[in-house]
Amino acid sequence: MSGSQDAQALAEWVAAVGRELGLGDGVEDGSIVDMVLDLTADVAHGVSRPGAPVTAFLVGLAAGRAADPVAAAREHAATVSRLAAGWPDTRG
Template structure:
């Protein structure tokens, strides 16, 4: 049986290839962020949060360390929300 982690890694790779991108991002950090948003805000905040971080990263041309910093900012914002 395939583990969830393996499926998610395969999906990450397949979707990145489909979109013609090579993201310099940590999928685990994004999943953690989604979990924080889901539990600290409301469940539907998870995809919205990760989208907004990705959008901000894309607009800024951020990758690697810059993207990690955006993820950290979003984590804190979700934890401090409400």
């Protein structure tokens, strides 16, 4: 599968999951996907690969408690990315 096919499949998947979970159109914005991918890359490369999906879940959980979850997710992702950048490398 080519890069554009991957991107299209991801966009369709995100839209379908968003509909299934009743999240509306806010998650279909490509910048949201980019934010999550950047966040998980920061954690996977700076802290721990298994920590990446767990961190994404935690950011989503925290954002879901906010009045504006999308804005909160962006803020939380930036905070966690900064934390991961300064995390000591213990991966031997």
